[in-house]
Amino acid sequence: MRADQVRRWRAGERTLAEAYLEAFPALAESPEGALVLICGEALLRREWGEEPQPQEYRARFPRHADAL
Numbered sequence: 001m002r003a004d005q006v007r008r009w010r011a012g013e014r015t016l017a018e019a020y021l022e023a024f025p026a027l028a029e030s031p032e033g034a035l036v037l038i039c040g041e042a043l044l045r046r047e048w049g050e051e052p053q054p055q056e057y058r059a060r061f062p063r064h065a066d067a068l
Helices: 002-010 017-023 025-029 031-047 054-060
Strands: none
Touching: 002 031, 017 025, 017 031, 025 031
């Protein structure tokens, strides 16, 4: 999933982590899998010159807030 996420973002398709977690519920159930996509999105946003904030991700992903 992470490779797909990178490919899409670099092609200009900003697929958010929520889209993957909704499409693949098993990922949402796996803290490690979810965090890879969530943190991956943050890294890609930085590549695009954005400054994603931890509090934004804690609000979007309350289930994983402690790890973020």
